[in-house]
Amino acid sequence: MTGDRFARHALVPGWDQKRLADATVVLAGAGALGNTVAQTLALAGLGRLVVCDPDTVAVSNLSRCPLFRAADVGRPKARVLAEALADLAPGTAVDAREAPHVSGAGLAELRDADLVVSALDSRAARISLAGRCTLAGTGMLDGGTHAWGGEVSWYPPGGRCRACGLGPAERAVQDDPWSCAAPDPAAEAGASAPVSGLVGAWLADFAVRLLLGLSVPEAPLRVDAAGFAMPLSGAPSGELPDPDCPLHERLPADVPVLPLDQEATVADLLDHVDVHEEPLAWAGFSRPVRRRAAVRTVTSRLRSAPASARLSALGVAPREVLPVARRDGSGLRYVELAAVGKERQGIPGDLTEARRATTEGVL
Numbered sequence: 001m002t003g004d005r006f007a008r009h010a011l012v013p014g015w016d017q018k019r020l021a022d023a024t025v026v027l028a029g030a031g032a033l034g035n036t037v038a039q040t041l042a043l044a045g046l047g048r049l050v051v052c053d054p055d056t057v058a059v060s061n062l063s064r065c066p067l068f069r070a071a072d073v074g075r076p077k078a079r080v081l082a083e084a085l086a087d088l089a090p091g092t093a094v095d096a097r098e099a100p101h102v103s104g105a106g107l108a109e110l111r112d113a114d115l116v117v118s119a120l121d122s123r124a125a126r127i128s129l130a131g132r133c134t135l136a137g138t139g140m141l142d143g144g145t146h147a148w149g150g151e152v153s154w155y156p157p158g159g160r161c162r163a164c165g166l167g168p169a170e171r172a173v174q175d176d177p178w179s180c181a182a183p184d185p186a187a188e189a190g191a192s193a194p195v196s197g198l199v200g201a202w203l204a205d206f207a208v209r210l211l212l213g214l215s216v217p218e219a220p221l222r223v224d225a226a227g228f229a230m231p232l233s234g235a236p237s238g239e240l241p242d243p244d245c246p247l248h249e250r251l252p253a254d255v256p257v258l259p260l261d262q263e264a265t266v267a268d269l270l271d272h273v274d275v276h277e278e279p280l281a282w283a284g285f286s287r288p289v290r291r292r293a294a295v296r297t298v299t300s301r302l303r304s305a306p307a308s309a310r311l312s313a314l315g316v317a318p319r320e321v322l323p324v325a326r327r328d329g330s331g332l333r334y335v336e337l338a339a340v341g342k343e344r345q346g347i348p349g350d351l352t353e354a355r356r357a358t359t360e361g362v363l
């Protein structure tokens, strides 16, 4: 094969192929929007994509997901997406995380990413991701669809987040009325190939512009039934956060990195904190059932887990930054997990970087 696959990009004003090749995007959601976003970013020449999704491909996904085939039904969405992109755009390294975003991508990964894209299907998941982006100090690009349209919103670091302006009751609501999926399958909303493609392409366009350092609309953009895009009225995304929004705490700049990764055990972790400290998981896990306990309870206290349990099995993400509560009431401190494999195998950098370097050396 001769020629440069990106030759036409080079003619686009403001385009910088190297900048895209050096960029990392974390994508939460590998459904209809996630498919279009991932496909377009990979075709555009993105260097690295981390994609998180706990679900498997369903037959009803095939009408809106260009990267899924009938033979993929029942297989993990994130893995299928990564395999499809390996064929379509082999220059993009894709890390498939078969988990919800909170267990799939650690705060250190979000912090080091150039952009986080939310292609999620519920308000609760979006708000959770917004909080993690704020902690990590990384901007979040959010998209959602409804029957004949959708929205794309950019939340820059330090500005308003997805939850700003919502009251406590609204923050607690589990689903957006315009979400493409509701918790009750009987109440699933309509969704179609053209709308998913259109909103997904807008998301990808915004993502590429942000990665290139170009401007995007400050107000949320609504795509209506006729395919027209218009800015929504409301506070521009660059405005200061809502003072009542609880999601604006930032991680400290000097979080220590432990000589442990996601595959370490609870006992390993407890060896690295004080006996009076309580390390916490961001995703709750089931507390071991005690005799006579009638109800299985969920906890985030890692001391409650079996000492031999691996952190990954408890839903702790790769390169997670864990809060550690001090029992003397002096607040929280944070500890960061090393990249998977880095500590145990002594490889500098994470395994993905090592693999990419090897691959590039061969080509």
Ligand SMILES: [Zn+2]
Pocket (backbone or CB within 6 Å): 160, 161, 162, 163, 164, 165, 241, 242, 245, 246, 247, 248
């Ligand atoms: Zn907020």
